Amino acid sequence: MTERIDPAITEKIVHALATYLKRDPASITESHHLRDDLGLDSVAVIELLFEIEERFKLQIPVQDLPGLSTGGSVAAYVQQRLTEPTQS
16 A cells, blocks of 8 residues: 655655755656766765755664665655654
8 A cells, every 4th residue: 555645745855855956846856766867976865864854853764775765765755754653
């Protein structure tokens, strides 16, 4: 069962990418691969994920990084993290 990703989350991810890359947000889609299509190296991916952590007020554990390869996978991950119950 696949949940629909909130368009507001996807839009924030795309805008973060566009700001980082100094590109028009309309030129970036959720299917773009961060490395192959957008040309981000590993340092740039980490910097971008720090930005996303700040925007969404969450922490992304290092072990989750390999699954975050496209704009869409980042958006899906953020949505899942925002909707999971908080643990204290």
